[in-house]
Amino acid sequence: MAINLPLGGAAQRLLHPIVPGALFGFAVLAHVAAWLLLGWAAPEVIAGQGGPGPALAAVHAVAVGVLLPTVAAAVMQILPVATLQGAPPAWIGLIVFAALAGGAVLLIGGFAVVTLPMVQGGALVMAAGLGLFLVVAVRLTWGARRAGPGDTVKAVGGALVLLTLAVGLAVVLATGYAHPILPDRAAAAGAHAAGALFGGIGLLVMGFSGILLPMLAVAEPPPHGSARPAIATALLGALLAMGGSLFGLPVLVGAGIVAGLIAAGLHIWLMQRALAKRMRRRLGREFHLIRLSWGLLVLALLTALGIVAGVLPDRLEGLVVVLALHGWVLSLLTGVLQRILPFLASMHTVRACAKAAVVTRLGWAPPLTVHAVCHAGAVALVAAGIVVEIPLLVRGGAILGAVGAVAFIVFAVSVVALTLRHARAVGPKSSPVSVSVGES
Amino acid sequence: MSEGQPSWVAAVDAAPVVEHRLADIVSGGGSPFVVLTESAEALAAGEGLVLIAPFHPQPLCRTLNDRGFETWAEQLGEALWRVRIRRPPAVADGALSSGPRFWFDAQGLHLDVRALPPPSPMIEALRVLDGLSGGEDSVLLHTPQFPVHLLPELEDRGWAWEDVTGTSEGAVLRLSRDAA
Numbered sequence: 001m002a003i004n005l006p007l008g009g010a011a012q013r014l015l016h017p018i019v020p021g022a023l024f025g026f027a028v029l030a031h032v033a034a035w036l037l038l039g040w041a042a043p044e045v046i047a048g049q050g051g052p053g054p055a056l057a058a059v060h061a062v063a064v065g066v067l068l069p070t071v072a073a074a075v076m077q078i079l080p081v082a083t084l085q086g087a088p089p090a091w092i093g094l095i096v097f098a099a100l101a102g103g104a105v106l107l108i109g110g111f112a113v114v115t116l117p118m119v120q121g122g123a124l125v126m127a128a129g130l131g132l133f134l135v136v137a138v139r140l141t142w143g144a145r146r147a148g149p150g151d152t153v154k155a156v157g158g159a160l161v162l163l164t165l166a167v168g169l170a171v172v173l174a175t176g177y178a179h180p181i182l183p184d185r186a187a188a189a190g191a192h193a194a195g196a197l198f199g200g201i202g203l204l205v206m207g208f209s210g211i212l213l214p215m216l217a218v219a220e221p222p223p224h225g226s227a228r229p230a231i232a233t234a235l236l237g238a239l240l241a242m243g244g245s246l247f248g249l250p251v252l253v254g255a256g257i258v259a260g261l262i263a264a265g266l267h268i269w270l271m272q273r274a275l276a277k278r279m280r281r282r283l284g285r286e287f288h289l290i291r292l293s294w295g296l297l298v299l300a301l302l303t304a305l306g307i308v309a310g311v312l313p314d315r316l317e318g319l320v321v322v323l324a325l326h327g328w329v330l331s332l333l334t335g336v337l338q339r340i341l342p343f344l345a346s347m348h349t350v351r352a353c354a355k356a357a358v359v360t361r362l363g364w365a366p367p368l369t370v371h372a373v374c375h376a377g378a379v380a381l382v383a384a385g386i387v388v389e390i391p392l393l394v395r396g397g398a399i400l401g402a403v404g405a406v407a408f409i410v411f412a413v414s415v416v417a418l419t420l421r422h423a424r425a426v427g428p429k430s431s432p433v434s435v436s437v438g439e440s
Numbered sequence: 441m442s443e444g445q446p447s448w449v450a451a452v453d454a455a456p457v458v459e460h461r462l463a464d465i466v467s468g469g470g471s472p473f474v475v476l477t478e479s480a481e482a483l484a485a486g487e488g489l490v491l492i493a494p495f496h497p498q499p500l501c502r503t504l505n506d507r508g509f510e511t512w513a514e515q516l517g518e519a520l521w522r523v524r525i526r527r528p529p530a531v532a533d534g535a536l537s538s539g540p541r542f543w544f545d546a547q548g549l550h551l552d553v554r555a556l557p558p559p560s561p562m563i564e565a566l567r568v569l570d571g572l573s574g575g576e577d578s579v580l581l582h583t584p585q586f587p588v589h590l591l592p593e594l595e596d597r598g599w600a601w602e603d604v605t606g607t608s609e610g611a612v613l614r615l616s617r618d619a620a
Contacts, residue, residue: 279566
């Protein structure tokens with residue numbers, strides 16, 4: 001029987017697999033590094049110390065090592081498929097990858113071994129890559145409005161504003177290592193963290209969750225305009241927290257965190273409401289991690305509020321960052337990635353194979369169980385280690401997290417292996433048969 | 441009048457455009473889902489039709505509600521339901537035309553969700569498939585692109601799929617109920 005399916009217009013929506021493969025591959029490798037660096041930085045993290053060193057390297061391993069490449073791959077590949085648009089050319093994707101990955105290696109490495117020229121060089125390379133990527137992201141996000149998630153445009157717009165401010169502060173901070181120009185480096189670093197982490201990353205998460213999570217659950221996205229209150233509140237909160245931190249006004253920082261909590265609550269409520277009306281009968285294990293990520297975001301914000309209110313000691317700032325980055329961000333990303341990787345592989349089997357492979361059969365499940373258990377345990381152990389000031393607990397948690405991250409790599413490799421096995425089993429595409437495509 | 445019954449139900453009962461019996465549609469070899477959605481689509485604003493069925497056809501009612509129709513089902517006895525379907529007066533014809541399209545030809549029942557904006561094609565396809573009665577065992581599904589995310593859900597619902605062909609306008613899957 002002739003079995004063939006041209007991609008139905010989706011061929012031009014698929015990047016060459018080397019682009020998402022490289023970006024996602026870099027992200028899963030940086031995932032391991034993020035945990036190992038956290039273990040190395042245990043004493044600094046417990047003390048809540050800033051400045052170049054393994055702690056900043058661990059923080060940036062998540063932010064620019066895992067998050068940015070994943071967002072870049074999702075925007076350049078998943079957004080075109082999910083919203084029926086043409087994908088950008090592969091060469092653009094490869095330039096973005098080279099700049100983001102090269103910049104991340106320099107930046108993270110520079111922080112880890114405290115070599116400031118590396119940090120500055122990495123920041124420059126990454127800024128160039130980000131500039132190119134943002135042009136692509138704005139075009140695709142704007143084009144995605146017809147698919148319903150018009151709010152995504154607003155969230156990404158807000159994220160760009162905050163990330164620009166945060167990157168600007170980062171450049172000033174990086175320059176200031178050699179030529180001090182800031183009266184209060186700690187205040188600027190706090191503003192950078194608030195703007196980049198809870199502002200920029202928060203709004204990116206908010207915006208793309210409106211597309212990706214309903215897609216994973218086969219559900220309608222939240223109604224147009226429904227995310228605006230959450231987006232506006234998050235933007236306001238981040239600006240308040242940044243301003244409060246820069247000018248030494250804890251009341252403003254507190255107000256910003258409260259606004260962030262309200263925004264997080266609104267976002268979670270919207271997502272839950274969308275998921276409740278899903279058509280997918282059984283949500284996969286990825287939604288355990290996605291829901292865990294929501295809980296950890298709220299916990300991170302509550303901890304930050306406790307510190308600002310004087311209820312918790314200042315040294316727990318490290319806990320806030322770990323709960324947010326290794327907790328909230330990594331839980332969400334690994335949850336989404338474990339569905340997106342087989343999804344992309346399946347799309348490529350549609351293009352190249354005689355029969356498309358079903359998403360659920362392209363990936364070995366046991367490593368995901370290992371990852372989920374290790375990841376949750378790692379976050380709990382590291383958090384406990386910071387609270388009770390025991391570096392061994394933090395290191396144990398970090399090693400557990402690294403084991404989970406390696407298990408995630410095994411899963412990613414299994415997706416590639418099972419896809420290749422499927423391709424060998426069914427053979428290449430043959431010529432199409434005809435079917436009527438309109439009412440006669 | 442039964443408790444909670446909307447006022448429009450009496451008007452439909454008094455002058456239905458058509459009264460269908462599910463058993464007659466099935467015995468005539470027709471597809472209940474297609475016949476009833478086509479009948480509903482043919483209603484003018486404010487008009488209604490009646491369906492007599494041995495059960496409450498909730499998936500059909502849900503699909504029609506999603507497309508802007510009003511429905512009211514009433515149990516008259518054991519295995520006897522009277523369902524009223526009305527196009528609301530305030531909704532113009534065009535407002536209801538954005539849903540999936542159906543047609544029959546020599547290849548069978550076609551379900552076309554290509555005109556819907558993403559992610560509605562997958563969602564509408566599943567809604568319609570969930571609403572099909574047991575008699576409809578084969579469907580040709582037209583989608584704007586190959587519905588990778590749909591395949592596990594189809595299999596979960598007992599539909600086998602086969603990729604038939606593709607066109608510049610989308611993809612086509614032949615769906616059939618698993619014998620198992």
